[in-house]
Amino acid sequence: MTGSSWIDATRPSAARIYDYMLGGAHNFEADRLAAAAMLERFPDAAQAGHANRDFLRRTVTCCCELGITQFLDLGSGIPTAGNVHGIARRLRPEARVAYVDIEAVAVTHSRDVLAGDPLVSITQADLRDPADVLAAPGVAELLDFTRPVAVLAIAALHYVSHDENLPEIVAACRTALAPGSAFGMSHGSDDLDDPVAAHHMRELAAVMAQSANPAYIRSRVELTQALSGLRLLEPGLVDIRRWRTSSELPDTAVYGALGIVE
Numbered sequence: 001m002t003g004s005s006w007i008d009a010t011r012p013s014a015a016r017i018y019d020y021m022l023g024g025a026h027n028f029e030a031d032r033l034a035a036a037a038m039l040e041r042f043p044d045a046a047q048a049g050h051a052n053r054d055f056l057r058r059t060v061t062c063c064c065e066l067g068i069t070q071f072l073d074l075g076s077g078i079p080t081a082g083n084v085h086g087i088a089r090r091l092r093p094e095a096r097v098a099y100v101d102i103e104a105v106a107v108t109h110s111r112d113v114l115a116g117d118p119l120v121s122i123t124q125a126d127l128r129d130p131a132d133v134l135a136a137p138g139v140a141e142l143l144d145f146t147r148p149v150a151v152l153a154i155a156a157l158h159y160v161s162h163d164e165n166l167p168e169i170v171a172a173c174r175t176a177l178a179p180g181s182a183f184g185m186s187h188g189s190d191d192l193d194d195p196v197a198a199h200h201m202r203e204l205a206a207v208m209a210q211s212a213n214p215a216y217i218r219s220r221v222e223l224t225q226a227l228s229g230l231r232l233l234e235p236g237l238v239d240i241r242r243w244r245t246s247s248e249l250p251d252t253a254v255y256g257a258l259g260i261v262e
């Protein structure tokens, strides 16, 4: 299933709320109102967004250090500073990146930003249908799946509902990948030591329930199950502010991990 190319400016979307939180300009009044409601209930939401971008940067860098030069970025969002191809090419100038998002503004703006670059593509598709994503020309014709590919689903899997089978979606990606490939993800959770942070995350999900992309929080156990079959790199599944960084800032209520396909 692909996303609609029609832009509904009256209904907030995850991509545009996130763009607003990160200081971008590709959002509408409805997105800004939703962001304000989130910030009221989860005052650190914008900082968590920036922490998530930092996590993305560290996972891409780690993949490059492992020798991976191909990336499939699921739920890539509206382009902002520090996109996957920009990060990867500092270490791997030959890096290829297939971006995928369901949202029309994200796809349209990505198309503008990426135009003329033969080593990147943008596809409008639904990550909940991995077979469709992997067969899309922008993915299948750009990436060589007989060689390692890093699939990234950063702050994107919490839009998969509890009725849908997240472990099956991740497994479908994993089994399409060659040994030495990687799967990275970050995901909101209320399974936290801090009850205030857990409450904030539930409030955030309540605001997103009114948007075009309802968000579903998951426990550590559920996320660990979703990542089964992958060898998680140290430090495993942890708060994104504890993943390969010495930040002393508080936890974000977003877990992240990077696993290797063996």
Ligand SMILES: C[S@@+](CC[C@H](N)C(=O)[O-])C[C@H]1O[C@@H](n2cnc3c(N)ncnc32)[C@H](O)[C@@H]1O
Pocket (backbone or CB within 6 Å): 014, 015, 018, 052, 053, 056, 074, 075, 076, 077, 078, 100, 101, 102, 103, 106, 125, 126, 127, 128, 153, 154, 155, 156, 159, 213
């Ligand atoms: C919070 S943003 C994260 C953007 C980027 N990955 C990052 O971490 O900075 C989530 C993105 O996932 C996209 N998304 C939500 N559901 C999706 C789906 N079913 N298929 C593809 N993309 C989806 C949204 O449109 C949005 O752009």
